[in-house]
Amino acid sequence: MTDREREVYDLISQNPMISQEEISEKLKIARSSVGVHISNLMKKGYVLGKGYVLKESPYILVIGGANIDIEGYPTGKFQMKDSNPGVVKRSFGGVGRNIAENLAMLDLDTKLISLVGDDSSGRDLLDYCKRRGIDVSNVEVVEGKSTSTYLSILGAEMDMEVAISHMDIMDGMDERLIMKKQNLIRGAKLCVLDTNLPKGVIEFLLNNFDVPFVVDTVSLEKSRKIEGLYHRIDVLKPNLIEAEYISGVKIEGEEDVVAAGERIHELGIKNIFISLGKDGVYYKNQAESGFIRPPKTEVVGSTGAGDAFLSGVVLGRVLERSIEEQAMYGVANSICSLESKSNIPEDLSRKKIEEKLEEVKRCNFTKSI
Template sequence: MALNENERKVLDVIREDPFISQQDLAEAIQLSRSAVANIISGLVKKGHLLGKAYIINEERPVVCIGAANIDNRYIVQDDLIRNTSNNIHATSSLGGVARNVAENLGRLGEHVDLISIVGNDDDWKRIKDHSKYFIDLSSVTVLDNQATGNFIEIIGKEQEVLIGLSDMSIYDCLNLDLINKFLEKIQRAKCVVVDLNCSKEAIEFLQAFTRRYNIELILITVSTQKMVNLPDQLDGITLITKHDEMEDKFQRPVQTDQELKKMVQLVLNKGAKQVVISKDSDEVIYGNHESIQIFENPQYSKGHYEWGQNEALCGAMVYANFHHYEELGYDSIQVGLINAYLTLDCLQIVRPDLTPDKLKKDIENYFITDRKI
């Protein structure tokens, strides 16, 4: 369950001094002693504190590493006319693939840490003010001389992408030097999710590091331009990607079922444990070393734009792995897909009504067809 601001303050003080009195704790965070007592009681019920001794239940977190930025989308209302102004509908939302995955996990009650890099500006303040209720942001590096990442898409009236623009230069600093500062936190992780805004060198290091400590590693792609950061060998990882990004990376078509299957096999041959490739918003192919399946979106409508699809899929997949959904008869990929398709349906990057109970009800009421190929 996500923590509120006062709960986070109490835990931060207790981490510094586990033997602090309630009165001193109240003075440290400028609340009444009775208010602190209620907060501590709530933290015990939520499992973050073990009894009256202020023993912190240090649950192993999921660590997400990558982008936290602002997404701006401009939807053209009529046919685009060049060299003049056009009527648009403008939207702006929090983004960044790693941040989006982290919020999905946080809304599902997971303890999730974000390792990212941002500018000391209003965009970071906006990201922080929203994300702090779902994500531990203590490992986000703030730079005074850089701007928080920004992404812009111009979208046609049929929801087709006309052009994408990005100012992501800050992620040049998302490199091995930065990762090395957080190795103790990464070593404690029960799963690490990395987006391809991280440098190739950093990702290859994380491959070796997570393998050494037997930590699950998931790589999730972000754009065709960033596919240069995909490691040459994918030993033991889970790869979540899109068909057009794989087309660009390997210079081969990924359109038909057989082409999708060949691409999955190519990735598995590079050592991956499992592969997920989304083909727009209509179908997803999943493969491991036992089988390859295609799952169809029962609510697919042509031209539907895939806001947040793979991030929602990744977050719910990770959650399902740790909460025994296979005992209910659902594979983690099925749980991920249900969250992904319902995220598409709400047209927001992260479903605002996502909770563990809501996801369980969704699974009971949502049917996804699949076929082996």
């Protein structure tokens, strides 16, 4: 499917009764061209006939942040209130966007709902996402707004000295926008949310759409946004601090991790994956629970490991694996990230994660509860 065919397809999916004239107006192309694109979609099997009956294709929908990450660090001693010789790096980030890229690289049909500004950063971000296989036709470009940007300055020891987060564009993610995308949301096989979304939007999504929701807590503060909504969440991935807060259980050892997982499950969350950092993950649902330990890994970078883990879990769920193997997929994908200089490895693939999965299995560190 070409980019233009994708745009036509998405308009039809949102409104199966849309006319060719309406499509031509929305896409600013000739009506005759619309007819050619629809004919091609029919030949390829995406559109099945008159009335624009669409072939159902399972897809993962990610709703969350997309931003530009700018990171600077000195090549010598760091001096405050002075110009420091060093290195500045620019990359594409955002929890939701990172997860979407992981999923697309793992050969899953992935669509992203987010907001970017009408600036060069927004255009660069969208172009990059398209190259990585993410369907960004539902990312809204907001006039007069700047694309979300996160600027961090690291010290000589590569610890953050100061950061500035410019992400007010996400305030525009509201119920109106969600309702505009309601057919897309209802048609998703899974819907991944990150808690950078406004609290009201998270509540609206969880209370009004009957699709399996996978939620990344992002941080302790942002995890508070899902209080009272636990029963609507299919998958949750907290770290130890977030799990302690949600469960009310003080975590000082493995027995406490088990107790916290049990309590979180009692709150209504169906599948829990508590990240233990370098010690792996604890998983829990109605039928199974246990620990997965990672093989020894040479860590090159750690910033993308959490997003990679959740993406691996989603892959395991799509493949209808047990929760234990879903956790293994998560650990396998996080290892791919840890061993890479980039948040998301350039060579990430389904084959690569399957190879890492075998390493995780060979460790034989699974301990059932």
